[in-house]
Amino acid sequence: MKTNPTKYSLRYSYLMLLIITLAGALSNNAFAQTASIGSTVTWGRVDGIAVNGLVQGPSAAEADLQVACVFEYTEGDIFNPPALPANLNGMVHLDDALKGIITELRKSGKFTGHSLETLLITPPKGTLASKQLLLIGLGDRNKFNADIMISVGSTAMREALRLGVSNFSFASDVKDAGIDSPTALVAKNVVLGSFEAYRTQAFLKEKQLAAYKPLSKIILLAGPAYYAVAGEGIKDAITKLNSK
Numbered sequence: 001m002k003t004n005p006t007k008y009s010l011r012y013s014y015l016m017l018l019i020i021t022l023a024g025a026l027s028n029n030a031f032a033q034t035a036s037i038g039s040t041v042t043w044g045r046v047d048g049i050a051v052n053g054l055v056q057g058p059s060a061a062e063a064d065l066q067v068a069c070v071f072e073y074t075e076g077d078i079f080n081p082p083a084l085p086a087n088l089n090g091m092v093h094l095d096d097a098l099k100g101i102i103t104e105l106r107k108s109g110k111f112t113g114h115s116l117e118t119l120l121i122t123p124p125k126g127t128l129a130s131k132q133l134l135l136i137g138l139g140d141r142n143k144f145n146a147d148i149m150i151s152v153g154s155t156a157m158r159e160a161l162r163l164g165v166s167n168f169s170f171a172s173d174v175k176d177a178g179i180d181s182p183t184a185l186v187a188k189n190v191v192l193g194s195f196e197a198y199r200t201q202a203f204l205k206e207k208q209l210a211a212y213k214p215l216s217k218i219i220l221l222a223g224p225a226y227y228a229v230a231g232e233g234i235k236d237a238i239t240k241l242n243s244k
Helices: 005-033 090-097 103-107 150-163 181-206 225-241
Strands: 040-046 049-055 064-070 119-123 132-137 167-171 217-222
Touching: 040 150, 040 225, 049 181, 049 225, 064 090, 064 150, 090 103, 119 150, 132 181, 150 167, 181 217, 181 225, 217 225
Parallel strands: 049 217, 064 132, 064 167, 167 217
Antiparallel strands: 040 049, 119 132
8 A cells, every 4th residue: 555755744843843832832831830930020000000020039129018817826827838838928927027026926816817806017128028017817718718808909009008018019828828829810809809998988089088199000919829820810900990
């Protein structure tokens, strides 16, 4: 039986094209999963405010105000599994930079971490890259639901406007705490909640019932493995907000 050289040549070409395409897809996916520390992007703008992503821990992110979230205290919760290892755990870095004060506050009950509880800390110069630190409670870790992040985002925005800062950086710290949470939805809800609060203040300002300093940007922090996934949620939120 005779073979058709052209036929087999075409099959070979198609096979090589398929291999190259799959290799490219795998390479792109690997890059998305391993963004390097310091990677940053402007995901978009809402009401003139830039919404940025940054691969960085909350102790090292430069901002007028750093927001970080914590659950109600249980012994060793930020240090032991299922919490992320210390080298990947932003809350551990914050606690270390402040010489254990966050653990002391939580363990003593001075800051309980109840849902939407807030505490403002002015860090000593040289300890954090941010000028101020706002802790927001997430409540019982066993009852976590991503819906709360809408209210958390609103709380962060209201406090930022009350303090008169030009920008704030936000770290949910949910993954750091070992919670198997939907990364994209958490990020999306933070952005939605933030701008719901901002637009409420804008409405009040139009009625001459509020005054605030406009923000220039919001920075959403994410670890290297969650940067791209968080970005998808952030972009969804921006699209939704800009369609209103």
